[in-house]
Amino acid sequence: MLKLTPENYYSREADREYWSASQIKTFLECPARAMAELNGDYTRPASTALLVGSFVDAFFEGSLTDFEEAHPEIFKRGGELKADFQKALEMIDRARQDELFMAYMDGEKQTIMTGEIGGLPFKGKFDVYRPGERIVDLKTARDLQPMYKPGEGRLSFADYWNWPLQMAIYQALEGHRLPCYLAVITKEDPPDIALVEIEQEKLDAEMDYLLEKLPYFDAIKQGIVEPDRCENCAWCRMSRKLTAPRPLESFIEIGGNNE
């Protein structure tokens, strides 16, 4: 088994050997894209939103200087931070004004853990870990309002992004059923902050859901079962092959492109 380090944690090799929360999220969205990523046929484009999240993570990890060196694209030609990252600094400042938020950011940073879930190897990287006490993940979000997902309806912002499932995986890897929290900073002007407790019943329900899906996902990952296509994502658009004209009526269905 590959020994995970901060350097290889996000590598394709590590993703092929281990399952992770983000991989499960991708399998839930589009198994075909998940496999294309594992096979190196598709790379998720770097987005500013992701980079802003990493910038905020780097600050709280204490590695902002390294991050700035690794990402010269966050600066304007004059050497000032681009607007999105100036805003990220405001978000950080907002969180730093709050004593309780900062207390929840205190602990071991970026702890890598591996273990088995449903008999399969998993990896996780905890933003903030207080052994015997809690696991905290730092999140940036547009706002704290409910969001709509086709087929699922109105969801909390955290459910929309499958963050409770991520925390259920972390809790299982850690092994002591520690309380799990999200420390959230919004991108609103001015930014809002929240500490979200994911209830244990919710974590248990997410774990049950994962254990139910895992054998099917694993069969796909092993190449035994053909991956389903969502028909809507960037990979499905890139790899689409037309086989026959589609009836106009089929374009009205929610979530859309399934033939």
Ligand SMILES: [Zn+2]
């Ligand atoms: Zn897709």
